[in-house]
Amino acid sequence: MxxxxxxxxxxxxxxxxxxxxxxxxxxxxxxxxxxxxxxxxxxxxxxxxxxxxxxxxxxxxxxxxxxxxxxxxxxxxxxxxxxxxxxxxxxxxxxxxxxxxVLGMPGMTAYMGLLEIGLPQRGETVVVAAASGAVGGNVGQIAGLKGCRVVGIAGSREKCEFAINEMGFDACVNHKDADFRDRLKSVCPDGIDVYFENVGGMVFESIIPLLNFQSRIPVCGLIAHYNDTGLATGPNLLPKLMRVVLTQRVTIRGFIVSDFAHKQGDFLRDMSQWIGAGKISYxxxxxxxxxxxxxxxxxxxxxxxxxxxxxxxxxxxxx
Amino acid sequence: MxxxxxxxxxxxxxxxxxxxxxxxxxxxxxxxxxxxxxxxxxxxxxxxxxxxxxxxxxxxxxxxxxxxxxxxxxxxxxxxxxxxxxxxxxxxxxxxxxxxxVLGMPGMTAYMGLLEIGLPQRGETVVVAAASGAVGGNVGQIAGLKGCRVVGIAGSREKCEFAINEMGFDACVNHKDADFRDRLKSVCPDGIDVYFENVGGMVFESIIPLLNFQSRIPVCGLIAHYNDTGLATGPNLLPKLMRVVLTQRVTIRGFIVSDFAHKQGDFLRDMSQWIGAGKISYxxxxxxxxxxxxxxxxxxxxxxxxxxxxxxxxxxxxx
Known part of the structure; x- marks a missing residue:
């Protein structure tokens, strides 16, 4: 310093x-x-x-x-x-x-990405990684308020328990478990309608086969890749993703919170109200x-x- | 038989x-x-x-x-x-x-994918592969009617000349040329705003670095992969795509023509009129x-x- x-x-x-x-x-x-x-x-x-x-x-x-x-x-x-x-x-x-x-950038990122791009409908399954983080925890709680089944992905048993017990997720799976893909599939028995993407890497690859017809993927981060210095080693999963995009009519859209700056008033109003009513914890x-x-x-x-x-x-x- | x-x-x-x-x-x-x-x-x-x-x-x-x-x-x-x-x-x-x-499924695929998902704006650059095909030729011509710069990609010099001379493309590059990536870049001096995806493979990979801020990718086909039997060999380009999706706020959306069946009347009206006025050839x-x-x-x-x-x-x- x-x-x-x-x-x-x-x-x-x-x-x-x-x-x-x-x-x-x-x-x-x-x-x-x-x-x-x-x-x-x-x-x-x-x-x-x-x-x-x-x-x-x-x-x-x-x-x-x-x-x-x-x-x-x-x-x-x-x-x-x-x-x-x-x-x-x-x-x-x-x-x-x-x-x-919760009332700032991470909360607003969750709110805008989920509601403006993810468009969650009652009864749908919403999956978010980094579930115990500042963005993921809010994504899950807002999706829960909208009547969705909420599945988190996190990197330890402690984080998964936190997401379920403190953030009200319906399920949360540890991506470090050897049988992670099987566990993810078993907690998404009806597939995935919204995947809120903030990590990338193996977690995203595990999501691809579970994507439902007309599912939506807001992309606000790729933390697994921020330290990458070159191309990832194979196999090349790009064609696999694009096949699923085509056959399932998936929408993938990148955003950052400032894209929705004009809706900040909606966010502050709703989020303050939810916190005040005890519906969102942080x-x-x-x-x-x-x-x-x-x-x-x-x-x-x-x-x-x-x-x-x-x-x-x-x-x-x-x- | x-x-x-x-x-x-x-x-x-x-x-x-x-x-x-x-x-x-x-x-x-x-x-x-x-x-x-x-x-x-x-x-x-x-x-x-x-x-x-x-x-x-x-x-x-x-x-x-x-x-x-x-x-x-x-x-x-x-x-x-x-x-x-x-x-x-x-x-x-x-x-x-x-x-x-032109008045059937391929014409309507071009019309819906371009206008409903691609959302081309005057002065933007629209790129389409299989430019001399039934869908690609219509994508290019409709984009031209909307005031866009239209760039085709095709698999022979003859097809490129056809796209330019008969379909009115501003440019068309042969993906079999050794310097294809350089040529594509040089005919898209302002980057790519809409890429109409119908082929996949190396062509799509070449598009990724040229995608502009808030560009759109309607996906209606992946002809390069229809005979694939397993995963493609590396490097894995999925993280590269997702990075560009995030930093450039790209939208990728799969569709098939029947998703827009309720708008068939619009298509038949516009396309018949354009053909009658000599604005679309086939x-x-x-x-x-x-x-x-x-x-x-x-x-x-x-x-x-x-x-x-x-x-x-x-x-x-x-x-």
């Missing part, structure tokens, strides 16, 4: 202190050159990241000292911003940290100290956390 | 003489066991197929002797049918054979004699014909 003096705000700027830094899989893409859904962060720049921050100095008409805001403060203790894209948070409405999780995994962000991020990519991963960069005065 | 007496119609049935038999790539799937978009034809049954036929005997209130009809007479000289799914044809409106081509490749159907069909799968392939089973009294 590099230490610099706390900056001063210029005209129209604010300086804010980071309380929570969000760690999310998409960040891996910013750490490489090459095409991804966002431009890479250059070496020497501050690594980007969503934060809940508190204003410490303001020369901006819309933000006052001590305001809590959702912003992109990045991996640092203090940030200067012109306030563009920042949103004020009311700690009386919801815990500040939820603005980075888990946070809060790691203290910016010094631990690199290790925590590596753990995230390796699947070692449960729920939404946050770094507590400084104290949250509201709890 | 097996000879049997000409059948007699029962109550509510007609007997019809086959004039034209349509040969289409989808038939390959009916010749195998295993899941495809239609049930396989059993050994010993008559191979299915769309036909233009003439009624020779009728015990059906809606069809009279000598009527011309579009039906599924199959690979035989005479067929008995209850008339379900049959449609009367008026030879004064369009040549009878066009009911199996080519037929008519092979005489049912005895030649097997060879002609093998040729179709190997890419040896140009335009819509038909078998002339008996004389067409209207020309």
């Amino acid at each position: 590099i230490s610099e003096p706390i900056p001063e705000p210029g005209e129209g700027e604010i300086v804010c202190r980071t309380i929570y830094l969000s760690l999310d899989p998409y960040m891996r893409g910013r750490m490489n050159e090459g095409k991804s859904y966002a431009a890479p962060v250059a070496i020497g720049e501050t690594m980007c990241g969503g934060t809940v921050s508190q204003v410490v100095k303001s020369c901006h008409p819309e933000f006052a000292r001590d305001d809590f805001i959702l912003t992109y403060g990045g991996w640092q203790e203090y940030a200067v911003t012109d306030g563009k894209g920042a949103r004020k948070l009311d700690p009386a409405q919801a815990p500040l940290s939820t603005a980075l999780g 888990r946070e995994d809060i790691v203290a100290g910016l010094d631990n962000a690199v290790d925590a991020f590596q753990g995230l990519l390796e699947g070692s956390n449960l729920g939404k991963l946050l770094i507590q960069v400084s104290a949250d005065p509201t709890r | 097996i000879s049997e007496p000409i059948p007699e119609p029962g109550e509510g049935e007609i007997v019809c003489r086959t004039i034209y038999l349509s040969l289409d790539p989808y038939m390959r799937g009916r010749m195998n066991e295993g899941k495809s978009y239609a049930a396989p034809v059993a050994i010993g049954e008559t191979m299915c197929g769309g036909t233009v036929s003439q009624v020779v005997k009728s015990c059906h209130p809606e069809f009279a002797r000598d009527d011309f009809i579009l039906t599924y007479g199959g690979w035989q000289e005479y067929a008995v049918t209850d008339g379900k799914g049959a449609r009367k044809l008026d030879p004064a409106q369009a040549p009878l054979s066009t009911a199996l081509g 080519r037929e490749d008519i092979v005489a004699g049912l005895d030649n159907a097997v060879d002609a069909f093998q040729g179709l799968l190997e890419g040896s014909n140009l335009g819509k392939l038909l078998i002339q089973v008996s004389a067409d009294p209207t020309r």
Whole structure:
């Protein structure tokens, strides 16, 4: 870590202190050159990241000292911003940290991908991987609210139990079990109507034979491949996928949450209401100290956390 | 071939003489066991197929002797049918054979896949393989009418020249050329917005790196794979495709023409008008004699014909 003096705000700027830094899989893409859904962060720049921050100095008409805001403060203790894209948070409405999780980007990713692309119908089977993660847990719970059979895939027995017991999944299978494919098939006796894709790799390959007629696959992540450096070894499963796409009339569609920015109001309204009514629960995994962000991020990519991963960069005065 | 007496119609049935038999790539799937978009034809049954036929005997209130009809007479000289799914044809409106081509299933496949899934916008680049075939030629021409840049892919110089000179494609590249990938890239300087997928294989693999942001891929066929018997050898290109789906927000959707049966009226209206106005041209490749159907069909799968392939089973009294 590099230490610099706390900056001063210029005209129209604010300086804010980071309380929570969000760690999310998409960040891996910013750490490489090459095409991804966002431009890479250059070496020497501050690594980007969503934060809940508190204003410490303001020369901006819309933000006052001590305001809590959702912003992109990045991996640092203090940030200067012109306030563009920042949103004020009311700690009386919801815990500040939820603005980075269930009421933030991961929650909205689940909501938009499932409802706008997955189009789940009552009685259908919805499968989501990384079921105990910040996105997957919400996908499963929202699908449950829509009357679907919800099947999770996760990487340990503990995570599977968490998905079933705390997130209300109907079933959850461990992709590290030797008989994973058989187990997946047995918990999807009517096939799969919606597969919410956020991992790729062997898990996706196991889904393909179970896809139903006119099934839908929203694709928001491929965490299994973020560290790939070349082409995967064979056999080539592309023709197999395309055959199923054709014979089963599957729709596959990639998206990121900002594609649906114009519907953020719907998301905040519905999700707040569901949380308030006890219909959606969430888990946070809060790691203290910016010094631990690199290790925590590596753990995230390796699947070692449960729920939404946050770094507590400084104290949250509201709890 | 097996000879049997000409059948007699029962109550509510007609007997019809086959004039034209349509040969289409989808038939390959009916010749195998295993899941495809239609049930396989059993050994010993008559191979299915769309036909233009003439009624020779009728015990059906809606069809009279000598009527011309579009039906599924199959690979035989005479067929008995209850008339379900049959449609009367008026030879004064369009040549009878066009009911199996430009005004039939292949034309409607092009129309629906392109317009309902491809959603081409003026100025976009639309790419279609099998550009000189019954579906591809129509995809290209309809895309041209919508103001798109139209690029074909075909398997010979002759076919490419046909696509450019007779179908009005802006460019067409030969996938058998050693520098095919470079040529494809050079004729798509702004990338690809719509790829109409009907072949699969190496051609599809070459498309992937050129896909634009929010591009669309209607999938109606995979002719390169219809004779596959196992998994393709590596490298595994599935992760590569999914990465592009994610970063470019691609939509891939499988369909068959009957998914859009409720819009057949739109198709017949538009296509008849375009043909009448000289905006859509078509080519037929008519092979005489049912005895030649097997060879002609093998040729179709190997890419040896140009335009819509038909078998002339008996004389067409209207020309």
